[in-house]
Amino acid sequence: MPSIALKERLLSASQILDLFAGLQPDPAWSFAECTPRDTCRLTHGYHRYPAKFIPQIVDKLLDSYTNPRWPTVVNDLFMGSGTTIACAIERGYRATGTDINEVACLITRAKSTPLDPEKLERRRLWLYERLRPLDDGYVSNGALPAILPGSERIDTWFPERQKHELGQILAALMEIEDEDERNFFLCCFSHILKNCSLWHMGSTKPARDLSREPRRPWPTFLVHLQKMTDRNRAFWHTVPPAVRTHIHEYLDVRCHDARELPFPDNSVDIQITSPPYVTSYEYADLHQLTALWLHYVHDLRDFRQKFIGTSRPTNHRPYHGRSAIAEEILAQMETANVGLVPSIRRFFSDMSECFAESYRILKPGGRACYVIGNTQLKGIAVRNAEVFVELMQEAGFVLERVIMRQIPSKILPQRRDPNSGRFVSHQIPQCVEAYPVEYIIIMRKP
Numbered sequence: 001m002p003s004i005a006l007k008e009r010l011l012s013a014s015q016i017l018d019l020f021a022g023l024q025p026d027p028a029w030s031f032a033e034c035t036p037r038d039t040c041r042l043t044h045g046y047h048r049y050p051a052k053f054i055p056q057i058v059d060k061l062l063d064s065y066t067n068p069r070w071p072t073v074v075n076d077l078f079m080g081s082g083t084t085i086a087c088a089i090e091r092g093y094r095a096t097g098t099d100i101n102e103v104a105c106l107i108t109r110a111k112s113t114p115l116d117p118e119k120l121e122r123r124r125l126w127l128y129e130r131l132r133p134l135d136d137g138y139v140s141n142g143a144l145p146a147i148l149p150g151s152e153r154i155d156t157w158f159p160e161r162q163k164h165e166l167g168q169i170l171a172a173l174m175e176i177e178d179e180d181e182r183n184f185f186l187c188c189f190s191h192i193l194k195n196c197s198l199w200h201m202g203s204t205k206p207a208r209d210l211s212r213e214p215r216r217p218w219p220t221f222l223v224h225l226q227k228m229t230d231r232n233r234a235f236w237h238t239v240p241p242a243v244r245t246h247i248h249e250y251l252d253v254r255c256h257d258a259r260e261l262p263f264p265d266n267s268v269d270i271q272i273t274s275p276p277y278v279t280s281y282e283y284a285d286l287h288q289l290t291a292l293w294l295h296y297v298h299d300l301r302d303f304r305q306k307f308i309g310t311s312r313p314t315n316h317r318p319y320h321g322r323s324a325i326a327e328e329i330l331a332q333m334e335t336a337n338v339g340l341v342p343s344i345r346r347f348f349s350d351m352s353e354c355f356a357e358s359y360r361i362l363k364p365g366g367r368a369c370y371v372i373g374n375t376q377l378k379g380i381a382v383r384n385a386e387v388f389v390e391l392m393q394e395a396g397f398v399l400e401r402v403i404m405r406q407i408p409s410k411i412l413p414q415r416r417d418p419n420s421g422r423f424v425s426h427q428i429p430q431c432v433e434a435y436p437v438e439y440i441i442i443m444r445k446p
């Protein structure tokens, strides 16, 4: 069965398990033919992001479940780099979104705000003029103003010369008064940080690569700025004219916890989202370079705790959600002594709170589309997708459709250590496929 469409009724745990067991990947949703040029089209190539999904998924869902003639509000409660939000804005839909990570909010705002290409060009020329001394090579400390991060941790990642040149670029960017323009340039700045540091680019967790030569910031910045400028021009000419002139009436992006959404009841037509996966990424750690430079974070440990899916949860919120499938998985893990039981229990509880919020802000008849993968830990199947269906039913949703899709080119590491569950490099043979397929769960608010 490539995908299923169901009549409205609540499914028992065993019916949910049977339904998923009968699924086959639907080739229409794998987008295997897409090249990086397609998946990074328009502003989608502004910034890398772990587990970013491809715009083709969002576009196909919007084509299937929205009508371009109707005013439509699209929401993503876990925006990440804003794929859903940018796709919605491109069509002239209104878009609301949240992410707990300031870096995600910066990227989303930059990706979803079309800037007048002529004004942007003037700003670019101003910046060249302002930083012209850097054209001839590194400029000594004090010769240009610089803004440096307060934390000493920055020295772990950046050699002195790179650090000072980045500080000089940042000082110029912070002079830009227009917030939309400043976000655009800061997004470019954020994107080049890893290239200009000792960050191990192939690693899924923060690690230094002492064998690599960090790039020089100013030329690296200029190359990426050129790409972003071209993409902005194409985006500007793609969005409807009303969006260009009134973007702030179309776009509402908040740095906020998805367990307490800052949007009114019954305000959204469709949600398209991919939640954090338990134990996959520590987003707080992975975005620490931008967070340090832009002073988003004071205490990394504190910051980590706000993230759903962290492997070291210490939050003491009460537990929410009842899922027989989750209980069975957790019991198997306890027997096998897997050790991740508290984080997985906390993850399902946190997601249960999000589902209640999803339900609250959707209009009756509105749809919540969740993209999620399953995985294995010490041979135990962690059936996130099946648990999600059960918990979403509990929140009041009915299951409308499940699509199983193969992931040909998604920016996800494909292998996991079977014991720890951690992502690892592709070369280790005993490791298992992490998320070879994923599910798109489409639930409806009756």
Ligand SMILES: C[S@@+](CC[C@H](N)C(=O)[O-])C[C@H]1O[C@@H](n2cnc3c(N)ncnc32)[C@H](O)[C@@H]1O
Residues within 6 Å of the ligand: 049, 050, 051, 052, 053, 054, 077, 078, 079, 080, 081, 082, 083, 084, 098, 099, 100, 101, 104, 256, 257, 258, 259, 273, 274, 275, 276, 277, 283, 306, 307, 308, 309
């Ligand atoms: C899988 S990513 C989303 C990727 C996104 N679909 C994209 O295309 O870039 C999940 C996101 O959930 C965010 N997140 C984690 N905990 C959160 C919370 N409590 N509230 C809101 N967002 C949270 C993470 O910061 C991360 O950006």
